Amino acid sequence: MTIGRRLFVSSAVFGIAIAVAYWFSAHNPDGAILLGLMAVALIFAAGYMFVAERAARLVGDRANASNADASGERLGVFIVASPWPITVAFSAFLVLLGLAIFPVLAVFGLALLLFGLFRLGRESR
Amino acid sequence: MRSARTLLATSLLLCTAGCGVYALPAGATTQAQVLRQDWMVFTLAGLFVAVVVFGLILFPLFVWRRRSNDYPVQFSQNSKLELIYTIIPLLMVIALFAVTYRDEIIVEHLGAHPANTVDVLAFQWSWRFHYVGTAINIVGMPNAPPQLVLPVDETTRINLTSSDVNHEFWVPAFLFKRDAIAGVKNSFDLRPIRVGVYLGRCAEFCGFDHALMTFTVRVVSQADYARWLRAGGSSIVLSSEGATL
Amino acid sequence: MSRAITTAPSSLAHHGIIEWLTSTDHKHVGILYMCTGIFYFLVAGLLALVIRAQLSQPEMTLVGPHQYAQIFTLHGTAMIFLFVVPFALGLANFLIPLQIGAPDMAFPRLNAFTYWLFFFAGLTIFSGALVNGGAAATGWYAYAPLSEISVSTGGGQDLWIVGLLMSSISGILTAVNFITTIFLYRAPGMTMWRLPIFTWEMVATSLLILMAFPSLAAVLAMLFIDRHFGGKFFDATAGGNPVLYQHLFWFFGHPEVYIMILPFFGVISEIIPVFSRKPIFGYTGLVLSAFAIAGLSMGVWAHHMFTTGVVTNAFFAAVSFLIAVPTGVKFFNWVGTMWRGSIVFTTPMLFAIGFMLNFLIGGITGVMVASPPIDFQAKDSYFLVSHFHYVLGGGSLFAIFGAIYFWFPKVFGKMLSERLGMSCFWLLFIGFNTTFFVMQFLGVMGMPRRIYTYPALPGWGTLNLIASIGSLIMAVGVLVFVWDVVTASLSRKHAPDDPWGGYSLEWWTTSPPPEYNFTSLPPIRSERPVFDAKHPELVRSGNS
Known part of the structure; x- marks a missing residue:
């Protein structure tokens, strides 16, 4: 098992263990549910690690790998600039601000949010 | 024999210093005596750890300052040492936990038959003290703090709750505080050991006049207390005053 | 470097403000995070000075109760959510790809998005000061029912909730990005057990963020529903439960304390070995202790x-005490690193030593308040205020200054002045301890936190005055730092690529690093590849 998987699996096991220990020592449902949900989230993360790491060819995990071993590996597309992250963040800000103090802002913000997400998705394809 | 006496004297001195360090109030209830012990143990343990670790941090700074451009031996582990410095702190905290566990049980113990019971209601921004079984109701205001009258050497049960936001009942001289939360009834026993007037206040931020949400606790002799109860809570009948602490 | 990186040409301007607004380069995002954090540090520091002025004497009337509550709420919120955490995330953003030999973060656009979400979160929280009723005035943990609409009617509380909600979402996404980057984008030979300690601490921090922040988001959403959509989650008269708020908040709130300190354990573990000219002592134990914590x-x-x-106090006291063990292990690791080293007192090293001394006091008082019988006196008193400032101010803040003096040459290609840096350190160290040590006495004597005025009880006036004088000394120290940064930025002198004799990969590349970070990489065969490459004669010279 790679360290990434081991980390999440052991965290999830720890989450379950502490939830059980807490339930039997404190009999408090609030905390036991919180700890239980935490464990569930970690199980999902562990599952994701299994899938993601199988797909990747991790040259970083080979102790004797040299730079030449990595040749031909495609790390992916790295861009240096995009206007859409700030647009999406700003529109999310408008939506929440609208909910808090001025509902009209929320409608405008939602429209901008959808547009921004659409452009972001198209750009990163 | 002499060494034992020296040891005893030194440890007594250290204990006094340990509490003196924090200017901790003397502790005006039997519960506070126990709490004070806990402070003593932890302060001494803390001082000990502080001296040792400060020493360990400062020692290399004086001894191994850079004097030449040579590189020192590049060692980076020592399994035995690592095991030792994991186990020693572990043993220390286990011992501290034992002390904590013992003392907390004593402090939070609720007697079966408290001599008196007072229902305390916290609200924005003062207190209401209702003496159960009597018609005595003492209600304060932010600028007119109410007075809680308690008999000395007798156990009084406090039932604490809030009618609005969270508050916290704190008498520093009792070394004790407890939350007042709407929908929660918190009970604890107080057994004052010294006649006197003690300051109390709300410790949980509860809105703008939180700073003015104070009260006083007046501990009186049992005779005075009985007289006070008979007089329906009129403070004119109280003779023993004692110092404000 | 022979890994293929596809770069997307950008039509956007390459200079000026547009570049900063649209950049997805992890170095730009990191710098933005750190600068925004420092800005909020200065703002929250000014608020702290107002607090200390108001408390310098009994019965002061500089500010009223209403302003005072807003000031301490904004001070706490800004220091925690807008300074210490974002600074840690910014530093990690800058350093992680460099330390693992990657060209950028795994999700560059997501990275930029999280920064901007945090940026607007800060604006939202502080914009509360402009609305009717003023900013949030319920403290940084805003206990319900105090924060419910029936008591806190103003819009400032809503803006606070919304702002924190945004920052919590931003934090979760950043953690996902860090974990993905560290697990999948390491350079050839950079196995997990060769990661620099700072990067390891960020794995633990990210894991904590993933476990804790959802609880914050949940409790904020519930509070918002209570306030605006007729919810009764925390209303005891309608069957709700005010204690539930505390459970949910502290389920986030305590891990948050470690989210604010683990990255800085990492910083200290990077600084001390370099200035002791030795590898970190007990690497494996140090990493495992981070995960134990x-x-x-x-x-x-x-x-x-x-x-x-x-609540069941015994359970929580026992687990709290246990945390002292891995924290102690870290101290012994640092001592072991300095042991028989070759120690030189540069500014970053001074801040690292200051960190250890201050944090030790924070740790010892932390074990004390973890004992319920002591907490019964110390809770909500100035003893507690002293304790957590020793952890966050004496700890995190000193590490932040250490990090700035250590990595400033790498980030901006300019050296900060050693002379000014040392004055800054001594002013901060003396000022900090003057301010916060006396608070322990105030606390046990019975002074509660969050009061805007206090009566002239014996000793209270004097001790408070001492604390206020200390805060002024700290303020001078911060001014020296600001002056240092300004003069260094204006100077034409360039910093060398590796001014300190650093160990990890960021010292291999230029200062500041180019786009995509590296033009070449040394072979990575230990946790300090740059040291190995520059001192081949010392490699394997003995693991005792």
């Missing part, structure tokens, strides 16, 4: 609730 910290939340009377 992260795990245990998920089981201690109710030690903030010892006085509620409805």
